[in-house]
Amino acid sequence: MRFLGKIILLTGALTLGPLPAFGQSFDKASQAYIKGDYAVAVEHLKTLSDLGYATAQFNLGTMYNDGLGVAQNYSEAVQWYSLAAEQGNALAQSNLGFMYQDGLGVAQNYNEAVQWYSLAAEQGNAPAQSNLGFMYYEGLGIPQNYSEAAQWYSRAAEQGHGSAHHQLGLMYYKGEGVSQNPVMAYMLNILAAAQGHEGGRNNRDIILKVLSREQVAEGQQLATEWRVGTPLPSFDDFSTWP
Structure with missing residues (x-):
């Protein structure tokens, strides 16, 4: 239902700072990470994080969270996630929300x-959208609202988020917040x-037992035809049905 998005962006496109120095240092961190030289990767990330680069701060927070190249330290992870989140980094906002949760x-x-899930969710972060749906569903930190929960689960599900598919499926089965x-x-x-x-x-196997042969065939066909990034049926x- 919820999970910490442990996503390392070391091999992805840089999202901050066109400065050559940033790119070169980030490349070094990336190369070290790929080789498994986590301590070296941390050194480069610390240098960039101290300079205020949000992408580096997020990744450094994840290294502390996972204990890669440094002793696992959730407090340090929160510190770096917070700095990146305050700069608008959606991944850091999502992870920071989980730490608070x-x-x-x-x-x-x-x-x-x-608060942090909402900021990340509005930027399209699927884990945050799913987790925000969970908070609405359970009424944690916000008034319980099944309709809102279903909306956020739907947005995450349309991005292919497995947990959101599962949770939204439960809501459709029970008729909570949706028909x-x-x-x-x-x-x-x-x-x-x-x-x-x-x-x-x-749940797939449980629901299967209460459906007619025609309903099973339709559900399977719709699942086969659906593509990530497209609206749900x-x-x-x-x-x-009905």
Whole structure:
């Protein structure tokens, strides 16, 4: 239902600073990370982080969170995530929200978690969108609102987020915040199961037993045809329900 997006951007495109010095140092950090020289990667990331580069700060926070090249230290992770998050880095905002939600390296604070999840979710970060959906669903740090939960789960699900597929599937099965549709629930759990989500596999098999042969076929077809980045099926797309 929620997870810490441990995403290292060392091999991705730089998102900050066109300065050559930044690029060269970041490349060195990337090369060291790929080789498994985590301590060297941390050295380069610290230099860049001290200069205020948000991408480096996020990655340094992740190194501290995972204990790569340094002793695992959640408080240090929170410090670097915070600096990057305040500069608008969506990945850092998402991870910082998780740290506040679970009380890792910082006092547990659901209100803070919702704040950071919201900022990241508005930037399109799928883990944050899914986690924000979870907060709305459970009423943690924000009034419980199934409709809002379904909306955020949907946005994450459209990006291919497996946990969001699973959670949204449960909501469609129960009719919480959305019109009840077990065929849609089945389709979503097929998608979750395809990503290795255990809950998705279990729910897929449970829902299968209550559907007609025609409903099973339709759910499977819709799951096969759906593509990441496209809208989820609407009510009008179903011929076997209600």
